[in-house]
Amino acid sequence: MDNTEAALLSDIENVKNIPIVSTMLEVICKSTGMGFAAIARVTEDRWIACSVRDEISFGLVPGGELKIETTICNEIRDNRQAVIIDHVQISEIFADHHTPKMYGFQSYISIPIILRNGDFFGTLCAIDPKPALLNNAKTVGMFNLFAELIAFHLETLQVAEQSKTALNEMNHKLVDSVIENRQFKYISNHNLQEPLRKMRVFSSMLVQAGEAGDVEKIKFLAGKIDDCARKFSELVKELSEFSELYSDTDFELVDLRKLVAEVCGELSKELDEKNVRVQINELPVINASFSQMKQLFYSLITNSFQHSKRDGQHEITIGSKEITQKNTPQLPVQNDAELIEIMIQDNGAGFSKQQLEKIFDIFPNLINEELEKSDGSGLVYCRKIVRNHGGSIAAESEPGQGTAFSIILPIRARS
Incomplete structure (x- = not known):
């Protein structure tokens, strides 16, 4: 036929x-x-x-x-x-x-x-x-x-x-x-x-x-x-x-500090309107997909100020530290791989335990009573991107106490 x-x-x-x-x-x-x-x-x-x-x-x-x-x-x-x-x-x-x-x-x-x-x-x-x-x-x-x-x-x-x-x-x-x-x-x-x-x-x-x-x-x-x-x-x-976020993509040396600064520049209007201050501390140069890393931080920063408190300045702090493989045995990388932990913390409204369990789901429809409605769907892209790079992502949060994301990535994800 x-x-x-x-x-x-x-x-x-x-x-x-x-x-x-x-x-x-x-x-x-x-x-x-x-x-x-x-x-x-x-x-x-x-x-x-x-x-x-x-x-x-x-x-x-x-x-x-x-x-x-x-x-x-x-x-x-x-x-x-x-x-x-x-x-x-x-x-x-x-x-x-x-x-x-x-x-x-x-x-x-x-x-x-x-x-x-x-x-x-x-x-x-x-x-x-x-x-x-x-x-x-x-x-x-x-x-x-x-x-x-x-x-x-x-x-x-x-x-x-x-x-x-x-x-x-x-x-x-x-x-x-x-x-x-x-x-x-x-x-x-x-x-x-x-x-x-x-x-x-x-x-x-x-x-x-x-x-x-x-x-x-x-x-x-x-x-x-x-x-x-x-x-x-x-x-x-x-x-x-x-579905387009597959792992078979081109990797290159990416300066994460410059990349995050570029993302903040593109979001400057929204950051000003929401009264958001982003503090960028030391971030490494890693082997990664530039476009996917940019989408990762764009989604995380956007998600953060979407869940800001109504009053006061919303603060986002982004930094990193080196860690050892033995502390993260769940990662699918070689035992001698150099790892970095990237932290994104804010002082926003936070999530309840029930919301936190679904934060990386597709179409989670998260609603915080003190916030505007936000579907939070960008976070599923974050998890997919991090997995594409052989890493893991997790979140901790309490209502009214802000949210902290932890991303663990191999510094040399691919050669």
């Missing part, structure tokens, strides 16, 4: 997996009196039925095909305009058209399904051997709404499949991390599924609102669906960014 055929089969399967498709086709047939309704995947050389409601024994089933040149959808793909025929026999344009003559219908409506990226997917169409009153605002509006919903769900399913692939890739790369594997499984089963579940609920309600012609409710529910889609997109983006 070539890639094109596999892609088409995937498109058909995705339409089948849209939970409200059968309801849509049923509503179309009942509200218009049409006997046949379908969602078709239309390419330059293929017309394939993805989902069908057939009450007139037209004879087409999901997966069935029509010759593309015999369909009006072939023309719709080219001009991306809807075609609506109340009565073929009296139509100036379609009375002598080959398609209605071949398939024996008198009424016809077909709306293009356009994905948000501009790609043409196919059509939502309906036919009947009898004339029908189709060219009116209510019917056209319903078809347009359903076509947009189909496009929206197709995009959502595509993103879900991409995120599933990304999760599988990450799981293969993180087989040595029980905690992260547990988190990815939870994300796949819960975090990503929850906005999808809500979208299915709101979409079902949207169909009912469309059937009832309740325009205000349609607008309200469309907004809810858009919110869920945005949340889903944010989750997938964050997972994608995390």
Whole structure:
């Protein structure tokens, strides 16, 4: 099977997996009196039925095909305009058209399904051997709404499949991390599924609102669906960014003191607004990924001032000291490796014991009652970066007493 055929089969399967498709086709047939309704995947050389409601024994089933040149959808793909025929026999344009003559219908409506990226997917169409009153605002509006919903769900399913692939890739790369594997499984089963579940609920309600012609409710529910889609997109983006933090990257000599000063310079506006003072003490030059080290300190400093107290100056102190391997037997480095411990301490609001246990989780949704809401998700990147360098990271904190992060790294992580 070539890639094109596999892609088409995937498109058909995705339409089948849209939970409200059968309801849509049923509503179309009942509200218009049409006997046949379908969602078709239309390419330059293929017309394939993805989902069908057939009450007139037209004879087409999901997966069935029509010759593309015999369909009006072939023309719709080219001009991306809807075609609506109340009565073929009296139509100036379609009375002598080959398609209605071949398939024996008198009424016809077909709306293009356009994905948000501009790609043409196919059509939502309906036919009947009898004339029908189709060219009116209510019917056209319903078809347009359903076509947009189909496009929206197709995009959502595509993103879900991409995120599933990304999760599988990450799981293969993180087989040595029980905690992260547990988190990815939870994300796949819960975090990503929850906005999808809500979208299915709101979409079902949207169909009912469309059937009832309740325009205000349609607008309200469309907004809810858009919110869920945005949340889903944010989750997938964050997972994608995390998946890129693999350990196979270029290492070089990195002066951590200069790097931290550079990070503080980039954050100067936020530090001034939050009344934050950063004290940078002695830091070593280590063999590391410059970009990952920069992200590490950027996330740690940002996390610190996000959890500052409301009153007074927020102080962050960053320093280091050399340690011996025998004090850190858990690290996956050689016994004679030179190690450095980097400390990042602040006088902020701190975390409770329950929050501290989840501080390095993905999407921990940490909320301190005395602070603005902060998801704290940047810290999971910190743990991944430190592990990429053969090190470890830990945190100690008490509510109201600030937080201290300890990062242990080999000075020569890689040659």
